[in-house]
Structures are given as structure tokens and as C-alpha cells.
Amino acid sequence: MGKKHRIFLLRVGKYGLLLLAVFLAITFLLDYLRISRYEILPVRPEKEINLQINELYYQLANGEEAVDWEQLEGGLEYIRNEYDCADFRLVNLIRILYEGGDRIPDSYRKQTQEVLFDFRYWWDEPGENSMCYWSENHQILFASAEYLIGQKYPDRIFSNSGLTGRQHVNKARERILDWLEMRWNYGFTEFYSGTYYVEDIAALVNLIDFARDEAVVIKSKMILDLLFYDMASQSSQMLFVSTSGRAYEGNRKGNRSSTLGRLINYFWGAGEDPGPGMTYGLVKSSNYTIPAVFFEIAKDSSVQVIKQSNGLDISELDSEGFGGTDNRSMMMQWGMEAFTNPEVIRNSLHHIRKYRMFSNDFLADFQTLDFSLLKWLRLEPLVSRILKPQSDGVAIQKGNTYTYRTSDYSLFTAQGYHPGTYGDQQHVFGMNIRNHFSIFHTHPALEKGVPNQSPNYWVGYGRIPHSVQDENVNLSLYALPEKKGWMEMDLLGYTHAYFPMNEFDSVLVEGSYAFGKKGETYCALIGAEPFQVPEGTRDNLVQNGKRTYWITEAGAAATDDSFAAFVQRIRSNPIVFDRETLSLTYQSNGKRYALVFGQDFVVDGKVVDTNYRRYDSPYVQGDRKDQTRTFEFNDKSLFLDFEGLVREVRD
Structure with missing residues (x-):
């Protein structure tokens, strides 16, 4: 190749890059001007309307x-x-x-x-x-x-x-x-x-x-x-x-x-x-x-274990036929409140553009992604992965739920529900003290009093714990990062529990143990760090630390004798916690529970399968997509054949 030819190619390349830069700059400017003209329409009326x-x-x-x-x-x-x-x-x-x-x-x-x-x-x-x-x-x-x-x-x-x-x-x-x-x-x-x-x-x-x-x-x-x-x-x-x-x-x-x-x-x-x-x-x-x-x-009122699978994980959308941008797929994706997650963000933007929804206040943040270059190069999933927006936690994924129900209480958990991720309105674990009130713990997304519908101090999670349950015992591990995400509202360095002390008949909070008695129902909370009760509150237990655990054990007079005996037994239960590896073992009533953050739940040396069937309870058994289902208890039943349009009630 001659010298003049090489110089010519270099000049063409130089001018080509210049033209490309000019084109991109003009495209960006036009996109910016277009986006700046988007109108956001009101969600609610300015003045309250009397609705009757x-x-x-x-x-x-x-x-x-x-x-x-x-x-x-x-x-x-x-x-x-x-x-x-x-x-x-x-x-x-x-x-x-x-x-x-x-x-x-x-x-x-x-x-x-x-x-x-x-x-x-x-x-x-x-x-x-x-x-x-x-x-x-x-x-x-x-x-x-x-x-x-x-x-x-x-x-x-x-x-x-x-x-x-x-x-x-x-x-x-x-x-x-x-x-x-x-x-x-x-x-x-x-x-x-x-x-x-x-x-x-x-x-x-x-x-x-x-x-x-x-x-x-x-x-x-x-x-x-x-x-x-x-x-x-x-x-x-x-x-x-x-x-x-x-x-x-x-x-x-x-x-x-x-x-x-x-x-x-x-x-x-x-x-x-x-x-x-x-x-x-x-x-x-x-x-x-x-x-x-x-x-x-x-x-x-008998003692029952009720297992159930509810909904889909985002990772299942494609295999279940809901990965596209057709109406049915978008009903599933957006029905899960999945908008910004890397797997669906391009679908969301396609849908918003197609149906003129940038003016919708709930979706207005998507305006910042409505740039042609991102669309042409299919960069939206990469942007989502880099930014990891807190809105990813709005997505409601599959809940493999476990409920242990007795006449005195119920203890419930979404087993291993996406630990460490954001949580907007999810409720992963709690305990009902008969029908009086409930207790639960959470990592607050915002300090108390900071206005935000969800997540906030009592709603949702800053970061979801790895929470698992076997009968009357729940183990929950929290692993809070050192630095908050780029788009995270806040990252608080503590977890806390709703524990309404005035509602109990008897309460004991000492060190990293909290006990409550209401009627014949008992509950125990155990933490990695000492519990603190913020000044002016009687319903809030705070545990400082970013790598901590909460153990919850439920009990009752029928199974644990006196409240004093319950307290003594729980205090004597062995606990081993490694903060570095986030591994926890707990022994109670002859059982040994073990959990490592992000890994399997093990009870008495056996891995617990927490990926449940659609229904697994004394009242109904069945899998996803079964054509028929039968609910039975106490000589009463209900038979359903979905495609056959048969509904038979036996009362």
C-alpha cells in the first residue's frame, strides 16, 4: 500500500470518526430536547374529591x-x-x-x-x-x-x-x-x-x-x-x-x-x-x-405445616412463555412489578414507548433511558446491571411459603426469598401471637419519619435477609453491604423488630434475648448483638451491625410448660455464629439447625428442599398447571376442573 493511499485512509477514518461524533452529538441533543418536553400527568387530584x-x-x-x-x-x-x-x-x-x-x-x-x-x-x-x-x-x-x-x-x-x-x-x-x-x-x-x-x-x-x-x-x-x-x-x-x-x-x-x-x-x-x-x-x-x-x-386448631408455591421468578419468564412484549407476557412481567430488572428492562421501555406512557408518573423515571443510542446498541440491561437500581426490589418473585399453624400462634416464612436483594413491599417472615398482633424483623430502607410509601422504616426491606423456617423455629441472616448502591435511598447499619411490649402480658428484654408472653403463647427473639429499645418507644427492638442474625422460636404453655421454663430452655440452647462466613447453627428441642447465607438450609444434617409444589398441605396437594384440584377437610370438599368448567362443592 502506497504512502498516499495510507494517508487517504487515515483522513477518511479521521473524518468518519468526526462525522460519527457529530451524528451522535446531534442524536443526543435531539433526544434530550424531546425528552425534556415530556409531560407528567397527575396521579391524584390537587384538591380532595368526596368519593361516595x-x-x-x-x-x-x-x-x-x-x-x-x-x-x-x-x-x-x-x-x-x-x-x-x-x-x-x-x-x-x-x-x-x-x-x-x-x-x-x-x-x-x-x-x-x-x-x-x-x-x-x-x-x-x-x-x-x-x-x-x-x-x-x-x-x-x-x-x-x-x-x-x-x-x-x-x-x-x-x-x-x-x-x-x-x-x-x-x-x-x-x-x-x-x-x-x-x-x-x-x-x-x-x-x-x-x-x-x-x-x-x-x-x-x-x-x-x-x-x-x-x-x-x-x-x-x-x-x-x-x-x-x-x-x-x-x-x-x-x-x-x-x-x-x-x-x-x-x-x-x-x-x-x-x-x-x-x-x-x-x-x-x-x-x-x-x-x-x-x-x-x-x-x-x-x-x-x-x-x-x-x-x-x-x-x-390442630398443628399443621402448610407449604405453597406462589408466582414466578424472573428467571422463569422465558421458559414459561412470558418473556416477550405481547400483551399476555407484559401482564405477567408488570404484574410481578418487574420493570427495571436487567431481564425485562428492554421490554418495559418498548411497551412504554409503544403506548405513550412516559407521561405516567409511575413510569416517568424511564424518561432518562429513552435515548436512541441505548436502544440501538441494546445497552439497557447493561445499564441496569451497573446501576442496580433500588426499583429492582419492586419485582415480586416466587414465594415458596412455609406456615406452621397451631391454636396458639402461626409462624410463617418465604423460604430463602432472594437474600441480599432490595425489597419494596415484601414481607418475608413473621409470627402471629394468636389473633392479637404480629411480630417481625426487618432491615429498614429509611429512617423512621422519612416520608416514602415503600420501602420505608416498617414497610419492605433495605436488604432482604436469608430467612428459613422449620416448624416453630426461624433463622434469618442479614448481610448488609459496606457501601450503598448508586441509586439506593439509604443504607442503615442496623436491623430492628416490631415487638409491641405493651401488648404482651409479660416481657423480658435482656442482652441479645427478648421474650414475650400473651395468654398461653410464648415467643423468643435472639440476636447476634444486644437489643436496644429506642427512647420513647415500646414496640421497637434495634440490633446494630451489618452482619447479624435473628433467631425466632415460638412456644406455648401446652408444649413448653411455664413461661419461665420456656425462657430458661431458650437461654440454654447452643448457638454458633461466624460473622465472616455468615454461618449460623442453633440447637433446640433436640434439633440442630444450620444456615450459611446464600446456601442450603440444613436440619439435623439433611438439606431441606424449599422449592415447593403449588400446594402441599393436609387440605390439598397439587402441582403447577394441574387441570384439577380437590380441597378436603372435615367431610367437606371442593373439586375444581379448570378447563372442564366443573366446580363441585360438597358441604
């Missing part, structure tokens, strides 16, 4: 003649503006339309129809807003509403979508059947959620009562059955608190509101009317009756 649709339905359902129809106005305004949770307001509005539509005054009927016809029922329809469409409960709420409103007005053209009501029915039916099948095969992603099961019930009961499609009605009944089995098997004397995919402070502490919208007390307790609410349709439904076998399970 639930109260209006309650009055109509109970036969009140003189009702004030002005109670519709606030709800209609809320729905018209498509504020988040507008789908909640649709639940009882639909019941009013179907059960008392002829009573609606003409002026309010016209307003209602205008609002319903102009509503954006799913993310693929015209318009933009900040409604959350994607979590598991919202998915079925939106689909149920779209189906039933379309069925009510089959020949009307809906002004926002341009579709007829009949077309909306067909569109929503597909999503409903997909959602129901996912729950049948894998269970609830938001497993054992005292908050979000309420929304599922509301949507399913409306379909059961008003849908004119046999498959939709029968399958909705079956999934509602599965939900009530969860409630029955995980409740402690009607207190519905357990390990959970999504739990808030009250759901973890087990106060008196932890009865699933007062439904448990109504159906299985004193029968007190629960009052106005989203689930009041269940109280009035003549098409669904809770099978008696679940009442028998709920009141079972």
Missing part, C-alpha cells in the same frame, strides 16, 4: 328508598379525570348500573354514560394518564370493568376507543381469561396480601354476578375459591397476616384491621356487617357462596 359511590351502592343494596344521587358526582369526576385508582371507583358504579340502573335520574345517567364511554380502559387505547394498569389487582379490575360496561352497552360506540361495547367485551374477555389462567397455574403474585386481595375479590364478584359468559363466570368462581383457600389456610384465628408479596405496615403488625376489609369477621366470625366498601358486592352476591371446606380449614 361505595356509600351510594350500600344504600341501594340495602333497600333505602330515599338516596342522594349527588353522591355520584365525586366519583364521576375522579373517573373522568382518570386519576390513579379510578378502577376502584368503577366497581360499585357497575353494580349500581346492573342492579339499580332504572333508579338513576336521567341527568346522572347521561353523565355516567359520558364518563364511561370516554374512559381509557387499557394501556393500548388512545390517551395518556397516570393510572396504574399493571399490578395484578389493577389488571383484573380494569378488565372486569371494561367487559361489564361493554356488555351493558353492546351497540354504543365508546368515544375514546372508537370501539363498540361488544368489541370491548371481546377485548377484555381475552385479558380476563389470561389473568385467570395465570392465577390457576401459578397462584397470586401479590400472595397473601391483606390489601390487594380485596381488589381481586371486588373484580371477580362483579364478573360472577353479571357476566353472561359461562367460562368467565365459572373460572372467576374457581380463582375466588383459591383466594379464599389462601385466606383460610394463612389466617390465625381470623387474623389474616402471613408472609406476603405486598404488605404495608398494618398488614405486617397485625392490627384489628387485618381481616381483609372486615370480610373474614363477617363470613367466619360474628357476622357483623362490614359496611360500605369495594367488596360489599360479595356480601350481597347470590351467585357465589364461600365453600364450607374453607370455613373448616380456617377454624382448624
Whole structure:
């Protein structure tokens, strides 16, 4: 190659690099200008709106003649503006339309129809807003509403979508059947959620009562059955608190509101009317009756071990057919609240771009990734892996749950649930002190008083422990990093427990031991470091240190004699902890428990298999995707054949 030729190539290369740099700079600038113009729409109204649709339905359902129809106005305004949770307001509005539509005054009927016809029922329809469409409960709420409103007005053209009501029915039916099948095969992603099961019930009961499609009605009944089995098997004397995919402070502490919208007390307790609410349709439904076998399970006072698998891990999405960007796959991915995880982040961005969702306040942070270069070079997963955003902890993955239930207490754990990762609303471990209250420990994501819905001081985790359980004993290891992640809100150097000392009959906190007695129930907490009770509190045990453990052992007068004997026995139990290797052994009542962070749980020298079947309990056995399931207890049973549409109740 001649000298002139080489010089020419060098000049071409130089100018080529310059042109490439100019192109990239212009592309970046254009992207920046485009992104800076994105508008973020409001999640909630600036001024509080008086919402009384639930109260209006309650009055109509109970036969009140003189009702004030002005109670519709606030709800209609809320729905018209498509504020988040507008789908909640649709639940009882639909019941009013179907059960008392002829009573609606003409002026309010016209307003209602205008609002319903102009509503954006799913993310693929015209318009933009900040409604959350994607979590598991919202998915079925939106689909149920779209189906039933379309069925009510089959020949009307809906002004926002341009579709007829009949077309909306067909569109929503597909999503409903997909959602129901996912729950049948894998269970609830938001497993054992005292908050979000309420929304599922509301949507399913409306379909059961008003849908004119046999498959939709029968399958909705079956999934509602599965939900009530969860409630029955995980409740402690009607207190519905357990390990959970999504739990808030009250759901973890087990106060008196932890009865699933007062439904448990109504159906299985004193029968007190629960009052106005989203689930009041269940109280009035003549098409669904809770099978008696679940009442028998709920009141079972014998000692039982209940194992269950709920949901999917992100690593299973591809193999289970949910790895794409089709509607069904995105329902699974976003139903798991998986957005920024490396495996799904490109799917999330594709979906947000396709359906104009950068204006949605919940998704607005994705604007910072809407650069063409990242998309062209497929760099989003790499960015996610490097940054490790705390939003990865929003993803709710498979919960292999273990519940040890007695007449005196229940102890529950999501076995080995992704130790060391962020946790937004997960509740990995806790203990119900009969039906009085619960105790649990956590690594707080933020200091007390720092405002954030989740995670915070009592909700979710900064970092999730490696938590395992065998019968009445739980071992939990915390391994907190030395430095917080680039996008982590905070990294506190302690863990703490909710331990409401004023609620116990007797309490002893001394060194790294804490004991409580309530009635005939005993509990013990053991830590690697001495417990501290912050000044001005009586419900908080703090353990300093980034590499620590919590051992929880439950007991009762029936098995441990006196409380003093229980305390003495626990104090004498051998414990060996290696902070460097994060290995823990504990011996109690003739058993030896061993756990190393991130490794197997070993009891008496045998590795414990914590990857459970879909159902493994005295009441039901079965695997994922079984076509049939049978629940049996005390001569009561329920047989379900999902695809065969057979539901047989024996009371």
C-alpha cells in the first residue's frame, strides 16, 4: 500500500470518526430536547374529591328508598379525570348500573354514560394518564370493568376507543381469561396480601354476578375459591397476616384491621356487617357462596405445616412463555412489578414507548433511558446491571411459603426469598401471637419519619435477609453491604423488630434475648448483638451491625410448660455464629439447625428442599398447571376442573 493511499485512509477514518461524533452529538441533543418536553400527568387530584359511590351502592343494596344521587358526582369526576385508582371507583358504579340502573335520574345517567364511554380502559387505547394498569389487582379490575360496561352497552360506540361495547367485551374477555389462567397455574403474585386481595375479590364478584359468559363466570368462581383457600389456610384465628408479596405496615403488625376489609369477621366470625366498601358486592352476591371446606380449614386448631408455591421468578419468564412484549407476557412481567430488572428492562421501555406512557408518573423515571443510542446498541440491561437500581426490589418473585399453624400462634416464612436483594413491599417472615398482633424483623430502607410509601422504616426491606423456617423455629441472616448502591435511598447499619411490649402480658428484654408472653403463647427473639429499645418507644427492638442474625422460636404453655421454663430452655440452647462466613447453627428441642447465607438450609444434617409444589398441605396437594384440584377437610370438599368448567362443592 502506497504512502498516499495510507494517508487517504487515515483522513477518511479521521473524518468518519468526526462525522460519527457529530451524528451522535446531534442524536443526543435531539433526544434530550424531546425528552425534556415530556409531560407528567397527575396521579391524584390537587384538591380532595368526596368519593361516595361505595356509600351510594350500600344504600341501594340495602333497600333505602330515599338516596342522594349527588353522591355520584365525586366519583364521576375522579373517573373522568382518570386519576390513579379510578378502577376502584368503577366497581360499585357497575353494580349500581346492573342492579339499580332504572333508579338513576336521567341527568346522572347521561353523565355516567359520558364518563364511561370516554374512559381509557387499557394501556393500548388512545390517551395518556397516570393510572396504574399493571399490578395484578389493577389488571383484573380494569378488565372486569371494561367487559361489564361493554356488555351493558353492546351497540354504543365508546368515544375514546372508537370501539363498540361488544368489541370491548371481546377485548377484555381475552385479558380476563389470561389473568385467570395465570392465577390457576401459578397462584397470586401479590400472595397473601391483606390489601390487594380485596381488589381481586371486588373484580371477580362483579364478573360472577353479571357476566353472561359461562367460562368467565365459572373460572372467576374457581380463582375466588383459591383466594379464599389462601385466606383460610394463612389466617390465625381470623387474623389474616402471613408472609406476603405486598404488605404495608398494618398488614405486617397485625392490627384489628387485618381481616381483609372486615370480610373474614363477617363470613367466619360474628357476622357483623362490614359496611360500605369495594367488596360489599360479595356480601350481597347470590351467585357465589364461600365453600364450607374453607370455613373448616380456617377454624382448624390442630398443628399443621402448610407449604405453597406462589408466582414466578424472573428467571422463569422465558421458559414459561412470558418473556416477550405481547400483551399476555407484559401482564405477567408488570404484574410481578418487574420493570427495571436487567431481564425485562428492554421490554418495559418498548411497551412504554409503544403506548405513550412516559407521561405516567409511575413510569416517568424511564424518561432518562429513552435515548436512541441505548436502544440501538441494546445497552439497557447493561445499564441496569451497573446501576442496580433500588426499583429492582419492586419485582415480586416466587414465594415458596412455609406456615406452621397451631391454636396458639402461626409462624410463617418465604423460604430463602432472594437474600441480599432490595425489597419494596415484601414481607418475608413473621409470627402471629394468636389473633392479637404480629411480630417481625426487618432491615429498614429509611429512617423512621422519612416520608416514602415503600420501602420505608416498617414497610419492605433495605436488604432482604436469608430467612428459613422449620416448624416453630426461624433463622434469618442479614448481610448488609459496606457501601450503598448508586441509586439506593439509604443504607442503615442496623436491623430492628416490631415487638409491641405493651401488648404482651409479660416481657423480658435482656442482652441479645427478648421474650414475650400473651395468654398461653410464648415467643423468643435472639440476636447476634444486644437489643436496644429506642427512647420513647415500646414496640421497637434495634440490633446494630451489618452482619447479624435473628433467631425466632415460638412456644406455648401446652408444649413448653411455664413461661419461665420456656425462657430458661431458650437461654440454654447452643448457638454458633461466624460473622465472616455468615454461618449460623442453633440447637433446640433436640434439633440442630444450620444456615450459611446464600446456601442450603440444613436440619439435623439433611438439606431441606424449599422449592415447593403449588400446594402441599393436609387440605390439598397439587402441582403447577394441574387441570384439577380437590380441597378436603372435615367431610367437606371442593373439586375444581379448570378447563372442564366443573366446580363441585360438597358441604
